[in-house]
Amino acid sequence: MTSLRSFMARASVLTMVVLRTCHGFYVPGVRPYEFAPGEEVPMKVNALTSIHTQIPKDYYRLPFCRPSGGPKMASENLGEFLTGNKIQNSAYSINMLREVYCQVLCQVTLTKVEAHTLATHIKYGYHNNWIIDNMPSASVAMVANGMRQTHYAGGFPIGFYKEETKEAFVYNHVNIMLEYHNPEGKEGHRVVGFKVEPMSIAHRYSGGYTWDGESSEGFSKPLEQCISNVHMKVESINAPQQLVGPSATIIYTYDVTWMYSETAWASRWDVYLSEDHMVPAQVHWYSITNSIMVVLFLSVLVVSILVRNLRKDIAGYNALAALTDEEKEEEAEESGWKLIHADVFRPPSTFPMMFCVMVGSGSQIGLCAFFTIGLAAVGFLSPARRGSLMTAILVFYMLCGSLAGYVSSRLYKSFRGRQWQLCTLLTGTAFPGLCFITFLFFNTILAFFRSTASVPFLDLVIVAAMWCCISVPLVFLGAYFGYKEETIAFPTITSTIGRAIPEPASVVISPILSICLGGLIPFAAAYVELFFIMTSLWMDQFYYVFGFTLAVYLLLIITSAEISVLLTYYQLCAENHRWWWFSFLTAGGTSIYTYAYSIYWFRSLEASKMLITYMLYFGYMFLICTAIFLVTGSVGMLTSFWFIRKIFSSIKVD
Secondary structure, eight states: OOOHHHHHHHHHHHHHHHHHHHHOOOOSSSOOOBBBBOOBBBBBEOOOTTTTTOOOOGGGGGGGGTTTOOBBBOOOOOHHHHOOOOOEOOSOOOBOOEEHHHHHHHHOOOHHHHHHHHHHHHTOOOOEEEEEETEEEEEEEETTTTTEEEOSSSSSEEEEEEETTTTTEOOOOOEEEEEOOTTTTTTBEEEEEEEEEOOOOOOOBBBGGGOOOOSSSGTTOOTTTTOTTOOOOOHHHHHHHOOOOOOOEEEEEEEEEEEOOOOGGTTTHHHHHHHGTTOHHHHHHHHHHHHHHHHHHHHEEEEEHHHHHHHHHHHHHHHHTTSSHHHHHHGGGGGGGGGGGTTTTTTOOSSSSHHHHHHHHHHHHHHHHHHHHHHHHHTTSSTTSTHHHHHHHHHHHHHHHHHHHHHHHHHHHHHSOOOHHHHHHHHHHHHHHHHHHHHHHHHHHHHHHHHHHSSOOOHHHHHHHHHHIHHHHHHHHHHHHHSSOOOOOOOOOOSSSSOOOOOOSSSSGOOHHHHHHHHHHHHHHHHHHHHHHHHHHHOOOOOOOHHHHHHHHHHHHHHHHHHHHHHHHHHTTTOOOOOHHHHHHHTTTTTHHHHHHHHOOOOOOGGSSSSEEEEEHHHHHHHHHHHHHHHHHHHHHHHHHHHHHHHTTTTTTO
């Protein structure tokens, strides 16, 4: 017991050191830019987002101020298009170290349609997502105790909605607070902080002046709520808030303040990537420690049961070989898993080709996930390069196609399958085809809603071309080498007639019960970190603790392998030789608990009553859980396959 505690302590310390190293290493992926005093600092706007609808919208779909010459799209990569980003220039004029006091940006008089559209988006909780020097805007808001609170994810709201009066108010004034740093040996200044404090003010010009919204006079005329050379403060506002309604005239204004900061440019993302302002790091350490404890407990259990029982079984079976035929018949009743030596490697009787396809697909997804998370853990997938994570997933998934073809072909050949072309084609098209069809369906619906998440036709063609011209050929390449390999050698000879499977002696070893409970332990090892991943995925939160994710992913793989081996062994002892699908489904059961958890977690979104929101959430969660099912199922099956070959090769069979 003492040695076990010592081992557990050392393992925990080693894991903490590795994770801390991974978390501290960060490659931003962009070069710093020094702005000269007075130089323009461009501000861009991204798509409007809402966690309640999950439908991002174009910023200029709403009646906001447009830049002269109209909005222009920034260059975007494929990953940005797939994640719904749409970055465009803005009308705001910001210059390095130049303070701006209540500057009029534009005036908008709402039509009935515009008022309804703006009020609806405010009601659904849409947020602005602004960008300066590749940094997203943080949101500053006054809380109940009179203190200002800063949120570093999710942007800032476009307005607020009063349920009591059913009225919507727009935030038409913003305090843009920027921080800069002077690097040694450089003449310019670097932007290291970007915050926005929104306010709602029903602006009126002093002296009863009425602006037509076009003449140059309106930009310089004083407003009643603005004091010359004094920045706007929310606590000093005594004007009514800007109500949204038909024929309402909205004057958009902004302040710009500059403040020196000791934060270096290389560290400016730390406050976004560190969850200390939202969730203490101790929660992640608790999650990892909890997972390690689960893995160690399961490992000790598996080793103690299997080693003790297998030593006894193997010794008994080998001793049985020296007995006479009559003695063998007497001992046969207690022979356990050796009785099925002539059936244990019999190919699955149900959908053997689909079984090979699923194992190959799971291997591909599993290796893709490992490479992607590993690359992110060491900092090469920077959040400063939006869309890089999605792009990496696509690239690694395609490149891992050769592994899928190799695994499925080796397995299918061992089953004496004859339709190898069909098996390989399904391996390269089944799961990605399901994803692509689902994506096309949602993309069509999102296009109807005019959402930025609707991917342009050209990008759809690019994704389809990558799939058909790179991924599928790589699957066939892997299958080619797989079929050239020798057939997997089994340590026993399979009989012509299959052995009957007896009824389970106890409900405890029932295959159905084992499959239902098998995924519970792997899920328990990962559920805490799953909460943070879900929050990042569906609530527009930054997630960059991929060191933790990598550790949890590896622990999930280990627990899936161990639980599958343990429960498969008990099925063999119960003389159930149909273990192929059993081992896959047992480990893959983790996905069932994951999907059940996603149903429970859905209430956190406080989702709108729009049907598309439910379809998007549960549709994409189904695809994610299907991927988890394939990965964990493949791990469980391959580990059980290795285990069964080992134990049957260690006994003497007549």
